Amino acid sequence: MSPVLIHYSLKLDLAGRDDIDATVSQFLEQAGLTNVDKSVEMVGSQCTIRFVIEGPETLADLREAVKHMARGLFSEATRAAVKTLKELPSDLYMELSARPPLFGWDDETQNKVSYTSSQEFNGTSS
Numbered sequence: 401m402s403p404v405l406i407h408y409s410l411k412l413d414l415a416g417r418d419d420i421d422a423t424v425s426q427f428l429e430q431a432g433l434t435n436v437d438k439s440v441e442m443v444g445s446q447c448t449i450r451f452v453i454e455g456p457e458t459l460a461d462l463r464e465a466v467k468h469m470a471r472g473l474f475s476e477a478t479r480a481a482v483k484t485l486k487e488l489p490s491d492l493y494m495e496l497s498a499r500p501p502l503f504g505w506d507d508e509t510q511n512k513v514s515y516t517s518s519q520e521f522n523g524t525s526s
Contacts, residue, residue, distance in 0.1 A: 404455040415445040459488040
């Protein structure tokens with residue numbers, strides 16, 4: 401049995417930012433994506449970040465893994481997606497949209513900033 405591949409597509413609305421590159425860098429750092437293979441595409445003030453995470457080989461293992469997933473930017477959407485699965489797909493596609501806050505980070509608030517996001521997902525079996 402092959403592990404499920406979880407494909408994330410994060411769409412960031414960066415309108416109103418003075419330094420879009422710095423905002424994207426801060427987002428990647430806060431989201432823990434600095435050392436993950438990913439693609440980053442900019443179109444105007446819209447940024448799309450795509451990456452793939454290899455998951456477990458069984459649905460039971462996937463459900464157990466998301467129970468222990470650290471609370472963060474993708475955890476609630478991932479838990480919601482896994483909760484509705486009836487069988488383990490070969491690929492799970494997660495699309496999340498976020499608008500980072502207009503105010504900046506400093507040393508005291510960097511880890512306290514949360515993003516508002518709309519989340520949707522779909523799983524496909526092959």
